[in-house]
Amino acid sequence: MSETILDIRGLVTAFNTRNGAIRAVDDISLSVKRGTTLGIVGESGSGKSMLSLSVMGLVPPPGRIADGQVMFRGTDLTKLPPSRMRDLRGNRISMIFQEPMTSLNPVHTVGFQIVEALRAHRKETSARLKEEAIEALRKVRIPSPERRFDEYPHQLSGGMRQRVMIAMALACKPDLLIADEPTTALDVTIQAQILELLRELQAETGMAIILITHDLGVVAQVADEVAVMYAGKVVERAPVGQVFQEPQHPYTIGLMGSMPRMEEDVNRLVAISGVVPPPFRLPPGCRFNPRCPFVGSECRVDQPALAALTDAHAVACWKAPLEDHV
Amino acid sequence: MTKPLLELEDVRKLYPVKKGLIIQKEVGTVRAVDGVSFQLMPGETLAVVGESGCGKSTTARLAMRLIECTSGTIRYDGQDITKATRQDMRRLRRDMQIIFQDPYSSLNPRMTVEEIITEPMVVHNVGDRASRRDRVRELLRLVDLAPYHADRYPHEFSGGQRQRIGIARALSVSPRLVVCDEPVSALDVSIQAQIVNLLKDLQQEFGLTYLFISHGLAVVKHVSDRVAVMYLGQIVEIADKKSLYDNPRHPYTQALLAAAPEPDPSRRTAMKSLGGDLPSPLNPPSGCRFHTRCPLAQERCRSEVPALREIGAGHQAACHFAESVPAFDRFRSGEGIHPRLQERLALYARHKAALATTTA
Numbered sequence: 154m155s156e157t158i159l160d161i162r163g164l165v166t167a168f169n170t171r172n173g174a175i176r177a178v179d180d181i182s183l184s185v186k187r188g189t190t191l192g193i194v195g196e197s198g199s200g201k202s203m204l205s206l207s208v209m210g211l212v213p214p215p216g217r218i219a220d221g222q223v224m225f226r227g228t229d230l231t232k233l234p235p236s237r238m239r240d241l242r243g244n245r246i247s248m249i250f251q252e253p254m255t256s257l258n259p260v261h262t263v264g265f266q267i268v269e270a271l272r273a274h275r276k277e278t279s280a281r282l283k284e285e286a287i288e289a290l291r292k293v294r295i296p297s298p299e300r301r302f303d304e305y306p307h308q309l310s311g312g313m314r315q316r317v318m319i320a321m322a323l324a325c326k327p328d329l330l331i332a333d334e335p336t337t338a339l340d341v342t343i344q345a346q347i348l349e350l351l352r353e354l355q356a357e358t359g360m361a362i363i364l365i366t367h368d369l370g371v372v373a374q375v376a377d378e379v380a381v382m383y384a385g386k387v388v389e390r391a392p393v394g395q396v397f398q399e400p401q402h403p404y405t406i407g408l409m410g411s412m413p414r415m416e417e418d419v420n421r422l423v424a425i426s427g428v429v430p431p432p433f434r435l436p437p438g439c440r441f442n443p444r445c446p447f448v449g450s451e452c453r454v455d456q457p458a459l460a461a462l463t464d465a466h467a468v469a470c471w472k473a474p475l476e477d478h479v
Numbered sequence: 480m481t482k483p484l485l486e487l488e489d490v491r492k493l494y495p496v497k498k499g500l501i502i503q504k505e506v507g508t509v510r511a512v513d514g515v516s517f518q519l520m521p522g523e524t525l526a527v528v529g530e531s532g533c534g535k536s537t538t539a540r541l542a543m544r545l546i547e548c549t550s551g552t553i554r555y556d557g558q559d560i561t562k563a564t565r566q567d568m569r570r571l572r573r574d575m576q577i578i579f580q581d582p583y584s585s586l587n588p589r590m591t592v593e594e595i596i597t598e599p600m601v602v603h604n605v606g607d608r609a610s611r612r613d614r615v616r617e618l619l620r621l622v623d624l625a626p627y628h629a630d631r632y633p634h635e636f637s638g639g640q641r642q643r644i645g646i647a648r649a650l651s652v653s654p655r656l657v658v659c660d661e662p663v664s665a666l667d668v669s670i671q672a673q674i675v676n677l678l679k680d681l682q683q684e685f686g687l688t689y690l691f692i693s694h695g696l697a698v699v700k701h702v703s704d705r706v707a708v709m710y711l712g713q714i715v716e717i718a719d720k721k722s723l724y725d726n727p728r729h730p731y732t733q734a735l736l737a738a739a740p741e742p743d744p745s746r747r748t749a750m751k752s753l754g755g756d757l758p759s760p761l762n763p764p765s766g767c768r769f770h771t772r773c774p775l776a777q778e779r780c781r782s783e784v785p786a787l788r789e790i791g792a793g794h795q796a797a798c799h800f801a802e803s804v805p806a807f808d809r810f811r812s813g814e815g816i817h818p819r820l821q822e823r824l825a826l827y828a829r830h831k832a833a834l835a836t837t838t839a
Binding site for chain 1: 756
């Protein structure tokens with residue numbers, strides 16, 4: 154049994170607004186083991202990005218972690234003072250973002266930026282750090298890393314920039330990598346390169362990965378476990394095979410049906426009707442009930458808790474298991 | 480035989496690159512669209528697919544003459560529109576409308592939905608005040624919005640609803656040709672499906688002709704009749720949907736198909752990714768433009784430009800070795816959607832339909 158790297162327990166991230174307190178992340182529990190990838194799937198407004206920022210201790214004010222724990226290898230990150238958190242961030246826990254252009258500083262060379270990240274956590278000579286940075290660039294398969302070291306972000310293509318971001322994130326050999334939509338801004342052939350790279354690097358280093366995406370195809374290709382989020386809640390969690398073969402939550406089924414597929418000739422997509430409710434106007438009961446085709450009277454009153462169906466498969470739905478109820 | 484509604488013949492769009500502040504020297508040309516030809520038949524959907532920078536959006540704008548082409552002819556309904564006068568063009572534009580990618584920046588935030596949808600009718604002198612008002616209500620119903628939405632402003636709507644407003648605006652003057660420039664790329668998955676279904680319904684109801692621009696091959700498979708794949712300003716393969724997906728003959732088309740992540744974890748193959756990056760259109764490679772990334776490139780590809788040529792009924796590819804490129808069987812080997820998932824999807828669709836009839 155491999156070590157649990159991250160264990161999120163009952164995490165609540167709240168924002169106080171004029172419309173009252175909004176829970177962007179609402180009582181979420183998840184965990185990731187060493188060498189595995191947890192895929193978090195959700196549409197915009199589902200709270201998936203806020204969840205990753207909460208883990209990193211980067212919730213933008215006025216947001217705050219209102220409840221719960223984030224256990225990283227036995228330490229509760231929510232209780233750490235900012236200085237200790239800074240030691241961990243970029244060192245033991247790293248993050249890569251969607252937009253590789255805005256995440257890099259345009260007025261510094263990429264080499265400088267990687268060295269800067271290393272220097273924050275290591276006491277080494279500049280020459281030694283430069284060597285390490287070049288090694289990091291080589292690790293992410295950037296051709297002629299010595300030359301690239303002295304180049305500026307605008308001289309690199311989108312795919313190369315994302316490789317630099319990954320090199321920077323992995324330079325300190327973190328235990329956990331949070332990748333927030335790492336390939337969304339990239340073209341499909343470049344996306345394939347980056348996903349393959351992440352897979353290979355995970356096999357080499359044994360890091361745990363949390364992959365946040367809205368693309369079910371990406372999840373199917375790289376995740377071991379999947380959590381589906383809707384309006385701040387995890388509505389389904391299961392090993393990747395089960396999510397794609399027998400999804401239980403109606404929202405997950407709707408997502409599967411909404412996805413255009415190339416291997417199949419479907420004439421009409423099974424779309425989900427309606428839209429995601431805004432966080433200050435959540436419906437009573439199950440948050441998916443206004444869009445759910447299986448909705449019953451109980452769904453409009455009480456919120457279902459995430460309950461285990463089997464050891465590995467958990468669903469938050471009054472109608473689960475679906476085959477017994479409809 | 481029916482005549483094509485839109486026909487592009489060897490259309491080019493070149494952008495000169497200048498250097499120097501006072502004395503400008505031309506230092507090169509970006510060949511954004513470089514010799515594109517295709518025909519679009521009435522009532523059909525032609526999808527133009529490619530990665531960013533391949534010239535697909537430029538092609539769409541050229542087809543409507545929103546930008547002027549450098550050379551070539553564009554015929555709409557038999558008439559060469561590259562030579563049409565401003566007045567003629569204005570009249571023609573009533574027939575051709577466009578739906579944009581970004582539903583946030585393509586609607587004026589200071590206009591109500593009614594004003595937005597009415598504007599094309601005012602520009603083209605369609606109807607009077609009262610009939611336009613009725614038309615707005617009718618269009619809103621068509622795109623599944625409610626009549627009371629007419630008095631609201633764009634910021635009050637979600638991305639998917641805004642895209643519906645954009646569609647209603649395009650349809651307000653009853654066009655024949657609708658150019659869809661990545662209409663679902665900015666939307667969430669569940670909303671994408673709604674809009675794709677809506678576009679298909681509208682096409683059926685009004686016999687619309689779509690030029691559908693997209694970077695995703697999966698969406699395209701759902702909406703199109705024929706597909707053109709572009710690479711660095713040129714069409715490398717064009718065919719009806721079935722032959723393109725079942726029997727792609729250009730190595731780039733195959734690479735695009737192979738790179739799309741398959742939504743099935745049990746078929747987690749090594750995603751055969753294409754090495755390298757897109758070369759700059761300022762300095763495209765010699766010979767076949769794809770040879771720098773092509774796994775099958777040979778000496779001939781470096782020197783000789785392959786012509787787009789017929790290799791089967793209605794199937795054209797620009798590759799010297801189109802006939803001998805190995806077969807691509809990704810979608811024929813698998814058995815498709817898992818039967819249990821299929822059951823669930825059917826159940827979902829049934830319940831959704833039942834719910835819709837009880838509430839209606």
